[in-house]
Amino acid sequence: MTASTIGAERIGATTAPAKAGTTKGAAKQPGSGAIWKIGTAVIVAYALFPVLWILSLSLKPAADVGDGKLIPTNPSLGNYRDIFTSGEFVRPLINSIGISLITTAIAVVIAAFAAYAIARLDFPGKALLLSGALAIAMFPPVSIIGPLFNIWRATGLYDTWPGLILPYMTFALPLAIWTLAAFFREIPWDLEQAAQVDGATPYQAFRKVILPLALPGVFTSAIIVFIFCWNDFLFAISLTSTEAARTVPAATAFFTASSNFINPTGQIAAAAIVVTVPIIIMVLVFQRRIVAGLTAGAVKG
Amino acid sequence: MAAITMRGITKRYADGTEAVKSVDLDIADGEFVILVGPSGCGKSTLLRMIVGLEDISDGEMRIGDDIVNDRAPKDRDLAMVFQNYALYPHLSVRENMAFPLRLQKVPEAEIMKRVEEAAAVLELTENLDRKPANLSGGQRQRVAMGRAIVRDPKAFLFDEPLSNLDANLRVQMRTEIARIQKKYGTTTVYVTHDQTEAMTLADRVAVLRKGVVQQVDSPRNLYNSPANLFVAGFIGSPSMNLVPGLLTGTSLQLPFGTLELPSDVAQRLGNAQAGERQVIVGIRPEHFEDASMVSDDVKGQGMLFQNRIENIEWLGSELYAYLPYTGGDAIGRQLDQLAGDLDMEQSSGDESQLVARLDAASRVREGEDAEIWLDSRKIHLFDPETGEALARPPVA
Numbered sequence: 001m002t003a004s005t006i007g008a009e010r011i012g013a014t015t016a017p018a019k020a021g022t023t024k025g026a027a028k029q030p031g032s033g034a035i036w037k038i039g040t041a042v043i044v045a046y047a048l049f050p051v052l053w054i055l056s057l058s059l060k061p062a063a064d065v066g067d068g069k070l071i072p073t074n075p076s077l078g079n080y081r082d083i084f085t086s087g088e089f090v091r092p093l094i095n096s097i098g099i100s101l102i103t104t105a106i107a108v109v110i111a112a113f114a115a116y117a118i119a120r121l122d123f124p125g126k127a128l129l130l131s132g133a134l135a136i137a138m139f140p141p142v143s144i145i146g147p148l149f150n151i152w153r154a155t156g157l158y159d160t161w162p163g164l165i166l167p168y169m170t171f172a173l174p175l176a177i178w179t180l181a182a183f184f185r186e187i188p189w190d191l192e193q194a195a196q197v198d199g200a201t202p203y204q205a206f207r208k209v210i211l212p213l214a215l216p217g218v219f220t221s222a223i224i225v226f227i228f229c230w231n232d233f234l235f236a237i238s239l240t241s242t243e244a245a246r247t248v249p250a251a252t253a254f255f256t257a258s259s260n261f262i263n264p265t266g267q268i269a270a271a272a273i274v275v276t277v278p279i280i281i282m283v284l285v286f287q288r289r290i291v292a293g294l295t296a297g298a299v300k301g
Numbered sequence: 302m303a304a305i306t307m308r309g310i311t312k313r314y315a316d317g318t319e320a321v322k323s324v325d326l327d328i329a330d331g332e333f334v335i336l337v338g339p340s341g342c343g344k345s346t347l348l349r350m351i352v353g354l355e356d357i358s359d360g361e362m363r364i365g366d367d368i369v370n371d372r373a374p375k376d377r378d379l380a381m382v383f384q385n386y387a388l389y390p391h392l393s394v395r396e397n398m399a400f401p402l403r404l405q406k407v408p409e410a411e412i413m414k415r416v417e418e419a420a421a422v423l424e425l426t427e428n429l430d431r432k433p434a435n436l437s438g439g440q441r442q443r444v445a446m447g448r449a450i451v452r453d454p455k456a457f458l459f460d461e462p463l464s465n466l467d468a469n470l471r472v473q474m475r476t477e478i479a480r481i482q483k484k485y486g487t488t489t490v491y492v493t494h495d496q497t498e499a500m501t502l503a504d505r506v507a508v509l510r511k512g513v514v515q516q517v518d519s520p521r522n523l524y525n526s527p528a529n530l531f532v533a534g535f536i537g538s539p540s541m542n543l544v545p546g547l548l549t550g551t552s553l554q555l556p557f558g559t560l561e562l563p564s565d566v567a568q569r570l571g572n573a574q575a576g577e578r579q580v581i582v583g584i585r586p587e588h589f590e591d592a593s594m595v596s597d598d599v600k601g602q603g604m605l606f607q608n609r610i611e612n613i614e615w616l617g618s619e620l621y622a623y624l625p626y627t628g629g630d631a632i633g634r635q636l637d638q639l640a641g642d643l644d645m646e647q648s649s650g651d652e653s654q655l656v657a658r659l660d661a662a663s664r665v666r667e668g669e670d671a672e673i674w675l676d677s678r679k680i681h682l683f684d685p686e687t688g689e690a691l692a693r694p695p696v697a
Contacts (some may be wrong), residue, residue, distance in 0.1 A: 193354050194387035196374040198401035198448065208400075212391045 049244065051276070057269035065265045079270035082254075089242040089271055092179045092251035096179065096275070098293035099161055099247060100229040102166045104191075109226050111176030116206060118194075119184035121229060130178075140203045152239055159241045167239070168229045174222040175228065182218025219286045227279060302487055303365030303455040304330045311359035312346050312512070320346045320634035322352075323360065330457075333482055333489045334517075338509035339535070343633045344425055344492045347509070351490060352379050352458050356618055364455055376402075378687045381458040382450030383521040385465060386441045387486040388433040388448075393510040394420075395429040398447045408507070414468065439470045445521060446481065456488040461645065475501060496536055508532050526695075533681060539621065539656045541681070544581040545628065547683075555582060556653075557627035558605035560677045569692035570682075580691065583681035586621065589657030603676045611654070613667050621661055622687035624673065 036200060059075045067073070083089035118126060148167060149158070157163035187210055195205035211218070236250035244252075252271045255264040305328040309677070312321040321343040328334045336344040349355040351362065353374035362369050369377050389397050395416055402412045420426045423443040433441055442462065449457050461604070463471045464476070479502055483488050493499055499506045500520040507517040508531070516528040527533035533541050547554040592605055612623040657673060664673045665671040682691040 188385070188387065189388060190383050190385055190387040193374070193381055194381070195389075195400075196354070197352055197379065197381045198377045198452075199404040201373075201375060204404065209389055 001091060019295045028301075031125060054272050057233060058273050059282035060260050060266055062266055065263070079266040080274070083267050083270050083274070085145050086253060086267075088251065089248070089267075089274075090242070092246050092248045093274070095161070095243075095245055096230060096247040097278075099168070099245070100226050102161070103229045104222050105166070105170055106228045107169055107172040108180075108222050111173055111180050112211070112214070115177050115184050120189070122213065130181075133174035133177055134153050139171075139173055140155075141171070141234050149238055158239060159245050161245055163215075163239050164235055164245055164247070165231060167235050167265065170231065172225040172228055176225055178216065179221040179224065180217050183214045183220075187213050202260045221277060226282065229280065230275070251295050302330055304332075304363075305353075305456060305488060305490065306327060306363040307360065308363075309360035310347065310350060310362060310381075312343070312355060313358040314351060320512050321350065324512075324514050326514065326517065328490060329407065331488055333491065333502060333504045335491045335493060335499040335506045336491055336509060337496060337506055337535075338495060341511075342509040343512035344494075344509050345634055346512075348381075348458055348490060348492045351456075352381050353377050360362045370686050378452075378455045379458055380452050380454040380456075381460065382442075382445045382449055382462045382470050384461040384651075386445040388441055388444055390433055393432055394425060394429050394436070394444050394447075396435065397444055398451050401448060401452045408609060415451045416447075419450045419593045421445050421451070422484070438466050439474060442466065442474055443477075450481065450485065453485075454487070456490060457482070457593045459489070459491040461493055462491075462697070463493070463495070465615035469582045478502065498537065500536070508535060510535075510614040515535060517558055526690070526692055526693050527583075527681065530581065530583075530683045530690075530695070532600050533683070533690070537585060539658075542581045542654070542655045543683075544582050544584070544626075544653070545685075546580045546682070548577075548578040548580050553677075553680075555604075556610055556626045557624075557655075558604050558606035558675075560675065560680075563602070563678050566678075566680075566682070566692050568602065569694075579685050581685050581688075583683060586657075586658040586677065588676040588679040589622075589655070589659065589674070590672040591659045591687060592662035594660045594663055602672060602678055603674050605672060607673055608655075608671050608673055610665050610667055610669060613665065615661065618661055620661050620665075621658045622657045622659050622663075622665055622671075625652055626655060627652055 014246070042088060053070065056070050056072055058079050059077070060067070060072045061074055061076055061078055062228060064073060117123070127263040143165075152158040152163050157166070191209050191213070192205045195209045196202070200208065228237065231249065236247040240246040246254075248271060252268050255267050255271070303649065305326075305562050307324050307326040309660060310321060310324040310326075311319060313319050326334075336347060337538075346355055350357050351364075351370060353369070357370050360370075361421045361453055364377060364379070382668050389400060392400065398419060399412050402415065407415075414610075416429070417426070420429055425440065425443055425447060428436060428440060436444065442465075445462070459478070463474055466474060476490075482502075490499075491502065500523075505517055505524055506520055508515045510522065510531050516523060516532045518526075523532060523536050527536060530543065534543065544555055548562075548570075551562045553560050553562055592600070595603075606638060608624045608626065609626050614621040614623075627643060659665065681693075683689065684691055
């Protein structure tokens with residue numbers, strides 16, 4: 001199943017470079033082992049050093065932030081305590097989780113139906129629909145942010161959850177439709193016909209046979225959509241003004257320190273670490289499901 | 302269980318091509334009917350029209366007493382075994398077989414009972430909790446059949462079920478299918494391009510060519526009394542020798558000799574024989590014999606001729622001799638078309654070859670002349686224009 005491995009590789013490459021690198025190196029023959037190990041080490045260091053630096057910053061008290069040392073001299077969890085008690089982080093975190101989850105859920109459900117129709121049916125305008133969806137996904141968000149701001153102000157969507165969920169959907173749906181359509185195309189049509197002959201309605205065939213087999217695809221697109229929403233900064237900073245809908249990436253820009261005379265660098269670093277954790281957990285949890293070739297053995301290959 | 306009745310069944314695509322042309326076929330309750338033909342003859346399309354996966358452009362399809370033209374597959378109560386088995390990979394063998402019953406909302410205890418029974422019949426009991434990916438080809442095939450059996454449907458439909466198995470397993474599963482069909486006595490329609498399967502399994506065989514049914518008959522009648530050139534050439538392996546012949550009165554002139562038509566053949570030809578007439582003569586390989594192996598009282602009922610033996614294949618129990626002859630091109634056009642339909646090699650030049658199945662004890666040698674006997678009682682005559690059989694032997 002090519003689609004699942006491509007999907008898995010993409011996830012692996014963007015979020016877990018260290019892991020992908022080591023497994024690849026181990027698979028090579030002994031002769032080239034040294035080169036692989038050095039290469040892996042370089043890539044891992046390059047990819048993880050900034051993360052490590054942020055982690056180090058988040059553990060330093062405000063006075064030590066500028067000391068330029070990787071290992072904090074007086075490590076403390078003070079910054080974490082600060083951001084979780086001050087309130088200017090907790091509420092955005094709830095916003096981030098809520099908005100991302102709702103967008104993901106809606107986008108995946110709608111995209112599953114749309115992609116199924118695209119993969120299975122021949123209808124007029126199918127090519128136009130697909131290329132149109134792709135074009136929208138490629139659209140630079142910054143070019144619509146101005147008009148959107150005005151429209152949202154006029155319609156009352158400004159600074160609300162739906163106000164962010166809607167524009168996220170316009171970018172998340174095409175992504176999800178394309179990913180899922182690729183997965184649905186890989187599932188043998190015979191399985192669906194077998195289900196119909198066995199007495200299933202088209203909806204039952206979809207729910208009991210096609211969807212379980214497309215689960216790796218569903219998870220892949222869910223993760224892509226979730227990460228897109230979770231990481232967005234542009235829409236979040238432009239279309240929100242208060243804590244009612246402001247998400248973490250936007251909120252960190254408004255962090256205030258305990259005193260007016262110091263930068264809230266430590267808190268920002270702590271916030272960055274906190275928002276990275278859910279992504280890492282999600283990928284680790286779903287990785288196996290994504291990679292698992294669920295359709296193996298469906299038909300004789 | 303139910304009979305399947307087709308009247309004028311036609312499949313027409315949007316561009317006007319017809320894959321299936323006005324098929325009339327009656328399949329009796331409990332009968333095992335095989336649809337056979339070369340690839341692209343429309344046999345699978347016809348099967349898919351019975352089950353409802355293809356729309357019927359024209360005609361009437363009845364299952365039992367109901368017209369099912371506009372019914373969805375799920376409402377036709379038929380079970381189908383797909384060429385690639387189409388097992389649900391995310392479900393265990395048990396759940397694969399239970400799937401149709403769960404959709405029918407059969408009580409759980411009843412489902413388990415029927416699945417266990419079918420598994421016992423198919424020798425799958427030990428594999429019930431495994432996933433299809435962990436099964437061998439033959440076991441997957443059994444699961445696909447199990448999924449059909451548990452439902453007790455009106456008919457079983459098989460779409461080339463054995464084509465993905467290796468040769469040994471194919472023979473084994475063939476007898477398995479025959480056993481199961483007999484045990485349950487369910488009406489069965491089976492599609493294959495393999496004439497061995499057709500001849501060994503079927504009560505009746507329907508031979509299709511380009512979407513048209515050529516002949517529907519028992520395997521024995523198809524072999525002994527083919528309705529036309531296509532059926533004659535398709536059924537039998539090695540296939541029937543087709544040579545040009547010139548009919549004058551009751552004598553038939555072949556490229557390698559002249560024979561006297563047996564009286565019953567001449568009688569059946571009746572008034573069709575006016576003056577000289579060009580025909581195509583069909584001779585099965587086994588109706589040749591090494592003349593020295595034929596007893597004298599039988600010799601008179603056939604024709605003797607001398608011919609060079611170009612090649613010999615000795616198979617232990619039988620022997621195939623290849624006999625070159627000239628003058629076969631008189632019917633070339635008709636036969637080339639046939640060869641194209643049957644995916645056979647086309648004869649080139651004016652030298653043609655007979656295949657003769659001789660007694661294994663025969664002493665004929667490669668490269669030498671031999672005296673060959675041809676049983677004239679067993680010849681088949683065909684019209685060179687229409688390809689229809691002339692003076693067909695009465696069917697048993």
